[in-house]
Amino acid sequence: MSDAIDTLIDRLCEGQLDSAEMARLERLVSTDPEGMKRLVQALQMDGQLRWEFGAGVGEERTVEKPSQDSVSPLVFDQKWKRVWPSRPFATAAGLLVLLGAGLYAAVWMGGGQRSGVDLAQLEQDMAQADGHLREKAVARFTQHAGLDHADKVARILNDDRSPFVRAAAARGLGWMAAYDQKQPLLRALEDESRMVRLAAIDAIDRIAGVRIVGQQSLTKDNRQAVIDMLEKHWPHVQRHHRRKAQSAG
Amino acid sequence: MTEQTPNVKDANGGDQDRTKLFLRLLTAHQRSIYLYIRSLNANPADVDEIQQQTSMVLWEKFDQFEEGTNFKAWAFRVARYEVYNHRSRQQKGGVRFSDTLLENIAKEAESQSEHADDRAHALHECLGRLNAQDRDLIQQRFSAGASGQAVAARLGRSIRWVYKAVARIRKQLIACVDRKMAQKGALNT
Numbered sequence: 015m016s017d018a019i020d021t022l023i024d025r026l027c028e029g030q031l032d033s034a035e036m037a038r039l040e041r042l043v044s045t046d047p048e049g050m051k052r053l054v055q056a057l058q059m060d061g062q063l064r065w066e067f068g069a070g071v072g073e074e075r076t077v078e079k080p081s082q083d084s085v086s087p088l089v090f091d092q093k094w095k096r097v098w099p100s101r102p103f104a105t106a107a108g109l110l111v112l113l114g115a116g117l118y119a120a121v122w123m124g125g126g127q128r129s130g131v132d133l134a135q136l137e138q139d140m141a142q143a144d145g146h147l148r149e150k151a152v153a154r155f156t157q158h159a160g161l162d163h164a165d166k167v168a169r170i171l172n173d174d175r176s177p178f179v180r181a182a183a184a185r186g187l188g189w190m191a192a193y194d195q196k197q198p199l200l201r202a203l204e205d206e207s208r209m210v211r212l213a214a215i216d217a218i219d220r221i222a223g224v225r226i227v228g229q230q231s232l233t234k235d236n237r238q239a240v241i242d243m244l245e246k247h248w249p250h251v252q253r254h255h256r257r258k259a260q261s262a263g
Numbered sequence: 264m265t266e267q268t269p270n271v272k273d274a275n276g277g278d279q280d281r282t283k284l285f286l287r288l289l290t291a292h293q294r295s296i297y298l299y300i301r302s303l304n305a306n307p308a309d310v311d312e313i314q315q316q317t318s319m320v321l322w323e324k325f326d327q328f329e330e331g332t333n334f335k336a337w338a339f340r341v342a343r344y345e346v347y348n349h350r351s352r353q354q355k356g357g358v359r360f361s362d363t364l365l366e367n368i369a370k371e372a373e374s375q376s377e378h379a380d381d382r383a384h385a386l387h388e389c390l391g392r393l394n395a396q397d398r399d400l401i402q403q404r405f406s407a408g409a410s411g412q413a414v415a416a417r418l419g420r421s422i423r424w425v426y427k428a429v430a431r432i433r434k435q436l437i438a439c440v441d442r443k444m445a446q447k448g449a450l451n452t
Contacts, residue, residue, distance in 0.1 A: 020434075024426065024427075024430035024433075025426075026305060026358075027429075027430070027433065028411060028426050028429070028430075029306065029307065029308075030426070031305070031358050032358065033358055035358075036305065036358045036359075036360075040360070040361055040363075040364045043364070043367075044363075044364070044367070050367060050368070050371055051371060051375075053368065053371075054302050054368055054371040054372050054375055055375065055437050056433060056437065057301055057302040057368075057372075058298050058301065058302055058372065058375060058382075059386075059433050059436060059437050059440075060301065060307065060433070061297060061298040061301030061302065061307075061310070062298065062382075062383065062386055063401060063404075063405040063433075063436075064301070064307065064310075064405050065294055065297055065298070066386075066390075066405070067401070067402050067404075067405035067406050145384055145387070145388075146380075146381075146384055175391065176384075176387060177387055178383070178384060178387065206402070
């Protein structure tokens with residue numbers, strides 16, 4: 015019976031199951047708790063792989079010309095356009111487009127807390143073998159460290175073996191507004207992990223004020239065009255941040 | 264250049280703290296919500312749309328959410344409701360789980376999601392241990408827009424070969440994740 019369930023689960027995950035097979039699968043798992051567990055594990059693994067490699071939401075994100083003077087990006091994807099073709103941006107739907115795409119500048123950048131945190135300890139944690147610990151340490155470190163520490167975070171983005179840690183590093187560079195870390199962030203747009211690519215986009219959004227709207231999908235095919243556009247725009251971003259730093263100083 | 268978040272402010276009646284809280288919670292649980300919705304849908308093509316709708320409803324109803332209570336449990340309830348809504352909007356046809364099976368899957372999925380973060384970390388270690396050919400196949404199969412047919416054509420293999428190989432690798436990954444979770448559990452006890 016176990017083999018029969020597994021065969022049906024495989025067919026389900028590939029979208030090949032017909033109605034009769036679905037009825038059979040249901041009968042089998044309804045009397046077999048272990049079979050039910052395997053069914054859910056298989057569906058969740060299918061979801062994990064879709065999430066990780068890009069078949070899930072968010073991959074069809076697009077980039078257009080940067081806005082003049084906003085740090086907050088408008089993020090859109092083709093699927094949202096399909097669902098809500100006529101809603102204006104200033105609706106909850108518009109907001110949720112932003113949310114669905116990930117993180118947002120105003121949440122983490124406003125506070126600028128820089129006190130009471132043992133950065134040396136966090137740096138030690140960032141070098142530990144445990145990926146979970148490294149991820150948390152990177153996230154905390156980038157919320158509290160100054161721009162003079164951005165190189166360390168960029169190295170982690172390039173070198174860490176865990177995509178969770180690399181994604182935390184990419185997001186962190188966004189939190190730090192690390193405008194001198196363009197190259198590591200652009201490289202991260204080509205990371206094998208979708209999670210890292212999305213984190214890099216979020217970081218670039220925050221730093222550059224890039225509007226990600228609906229003209230070109232950020233796909234493997236046109237990624238280079240997007241990178242070229244960002245390369246062109248980046249000197250303006252750097253000038254802006256430097257001016258801002260000077261006026262603050 | 265100033266820090267402007269016009270949409271955030273407008274959509275949330277100006278309550279920035281509440282918006283921040285929502286963003287944090289949604290971001291933290293996005294993956295779990297996606298996996299939960301995937302578990303409840305026989306057709307993976309429906310998952311994206313249901314997740315988007317779920318996010319929308321979560322935001323619209325966020326004033327009902329009490330800080331300090333379990334956001335993920337609340338999000339799962341909303342997601343399950345949206346799965347039913349989606350089913351009722353769809354034309355008949357295509358395979359779908361019966362309501363009874365869906366409820367049973369939901370219970371099992373909620374139980375499995377308790378260790379979602381640990382499992383995700385374990386999966387990444389397991390993906391790293393796949394041989395190059397298997398890893399490449401998985402990456403191609405699960406890339407955006409990829410179909411089994413397209414992958415088979417690219418590799419010069421039959422579609423049946425692709426399905427069998429993907430199923431084998433999926434089982435291998437599940438077993439690997441289970442082993443790692445068991446090791447972690449053993450270490451923690």
